[in-house]
Amino acid sequence: MNVPLWLWLATIGGLAAIILADLFLVDHKPHAVTAREATRWVLFYVALAVAFGIGLWFFAGGQSAGEFFAGYITEYSLSVDNLFVFVIIMAAFKVPAVHQHRVLLVGIVIALVMRGIFIAVGAAAIHAFSWVFYIFAVVLIVTAVNLARQGTEHDEEFKENFALRGLRRVLPVTPEFHGARSFVKIDGKRWVTPMLVVMFAIGSTDLLFALDSIPAIFGLTQEPYLVFTANAFALMGLRQLYFLLGSLLTKLVYLSYGLSVILGFIGVKLVLEALHENNLPFLNGGEPVPVPTIGIAVSLSVIVGVLAITTVLSLLKVRRDAAAAPAPAADEVADDDRPAPADVPTTAPVPAGGRPDSSHS
Template sequence: MSGRQTPVHMISTLTTATPALNLPTWAWWLTIGVAIAVLTFDVIWIARNPHRPSTKELWLALSLYIGAAIAFGIVMWITEGGQLAGEFFAGWLTEYSLSVDNLFIFLLIMAKFAVPERYQQYALMIGIIIAIVLRGFFIWVGAAAINNFSWVFYIFGAFLIYTAIKLAREGESDDEEFEENAFMKAMERVFPATNQFHGTKSFIKENGKRLATPMFFVILALGTTDLLFALDSIPAIYGLTREPYIVLVANLFALMGLRQLYFLLGGLLQKLVYLSIGLSVLLAFIGVKLLLHALHENELPFINGGEHVNVPEIPIAVSLGAIVVILGVTTIASLWKSKRDAKAMVAGSDSTSD
C-alpha cells in the first residue's frame, strides 16, 4: 500500500475503543465501480424501456438490494467483527428510514410537474444518481471535518436535535404542497423551456432553439431536494460510525433501493401518520449520542477546562436496538391509527346514510 491516506485512515484515530477499517485504496474504487456499473445498467434499461414497473419487478429488485445489504453486513461481521457490522446495520437502517421521508416530497414533486407515470422511474433514477454524487461530497467533507475538528460533534448533535424539533412540528401540519427552492426558481429563469414532455429527454430543439423539458426540472428538483435531506442524514450516520466507508456504503444501499420503495409504498406512505414523529425521535436520539461523544472527546477550553468530560457513551448495540424499536413502534402505531380512522370514517358514513 502507498503512503497516501484514504478517508478511512483520516479519522481512524478518533477512538481506540472502536476498531478501524484498514481498507486499501482499491477497495474504495471497487465499491464505487460496482455502484456505477449497477446504476449505469439501470439508467440505460429504463431509458430504453420507460414504463411503470410491475409489482413483481419492484419486489425482485428491492429484494436484491436488501439482500445485498444484509450480505454485506454479514461479511463485515465475519471479517471485521460485530462492532463495525453493527455500525453498518444501524447506519443503513437510519439512512433508509430517512430516505422514506424523502418519498413524501418525491410524490409531491411528481404531482406538481404532472410527470406521466411511465417516465417517473427514469426521473427518479437520474435524481438518485445526482443525490449519490452530492452525498459523496458531503461524506468527504464530514470525514475531513471530524478528522480536524473534534468539536464538530457539538455542531452535528445540536443540529440534529434542532432538526428533530422542527420535524416534529412540521409533522403536525397538513400542508402537502411542494415549494420550489431558490435554486430551482433560478434554473427556471435561466433555461428557456417547453411545458411538454418529450419522452425521457431533458432538452429538445424546437424551431432551432434549445429548450429544457419538464423532465429536466423534475430531475433537478429531485436531486436538490435530496441534498437538503442529506444535511440531516450525513450528520446522523456520523453519529453512529466514524468510518467514511461505512457511511458511503450505507448511503449507496439506501438510495439504490429508493426507487422501488417509491412505487411500492406510494399508497402506504399516507398511512404512516406518525413517521415524522418517529424520525424526529430517531434524530434526537442520535443528536444526544453525538453530544455525549463530543463531551467525551472534548477539547474546547471553555468546557471543563479543555479536558475530556467523563460521561457515558451509547454503545452501537444500544443504538441499533433503539433504531429498530423506534422504527417498529412508529410503523405499528401509524398503521393502527390509520386502520382505526378508516373504521371510524366508515361508521360515520353509515350513520349519516341512515
C-alpha cells in the same frame, strides 16, 4: 477501519455498474412500474445491503458491520420520509407514470454524487475539529423538535428551491415533456425539457434533506466509507420503495414522531461522545468529561425498535380511524401517462415531507 484506495474504487465501480444496468433496463423498455416489480427490486437492493454488511462483518469485524447496518437503517428510514416530497414533486410536474422510474433513478444519482461531496467535507471537518460534533448534535435535536411539533401534518405543495429557479433562468425550458428526452432542438434552438428539471428537483431536494441525515449517520459512525456506502444502498433502494409503498405512505401517520425520537437519540449520543473525547479548553479544562457513551448495539436496537413501534402504532391508528390517513397526493399522477400541459409550474408550494421544509431540509 483502514480502507485502501482500491476498495473505494471497486465499491464505487460496483455501485456504478448496478445503476447503469438499472438505467439500461429502464431505457430498454420504458413502462409504469408495477407493485410486484417494485417488490422484487426492493428485495434485491435490501439483499445487496445485507450481503455487503455480512461481508463487512467477515472482513472488518462486528463493530464495522453494526455501524453500517445502523447507518443504513437510519438513512433508509429518513429516506422513506423523503418519499412524501417526491410524490408531491411528481404531481407538481405531472410526470407521466411511464417516465417516473427514470426520473427517480437519475435524480437519485445526482443526489448520491452531491451527498458524496457532503460526506467528504463532513469527514474532513470532524477530523480537524472535534467540536463539529456539537454542531451536528444541535442540528439533529432542533430537527427532532420540529418533527415532533409537526406531528401528523404534511403539506401537499411544492415550491421550487433556489437551485431550480437558477436553472430556469439559465436554461430555456420547454412547456411540455418530449417523451423521455432531457434536451430537444426546436427551430434550431436547443431547449431542456421538464424531464431534466424534475430530475434536478429530485436531486437538489434530496441534498437539502441530507443536511440532517448526514449528521445523523456521523453520530453512528465516523468512518467515511461506511457513511458513503450506507447512503448509497439506502438511496439506490429508495426509488423502488416509492412505487411499492404508494398510498401506504399516508398510513405511516406517526412516522414524524418516530424519526423525531431517532434523531433526538442520535443527537444526545453525539453530545455524550463529544464530551467523552472533549478537548475544548473552556470545558473541564480541556480534559475528557467522564460521561457514559452509547454503543452501536444499543443504537441499532433503539433505531429498529422505534421504527417497529412507529409502524405498528401508525397502522393501528389508521385501522381504527380511516380519516387519519389523508388521500395520497399523486394518486392521479401514477395512472397518468399523458404529457404535461403547457403550464408546467415555474413556482409552486414548499416541499412537504415528514421533515420540515428547506430550513432543515
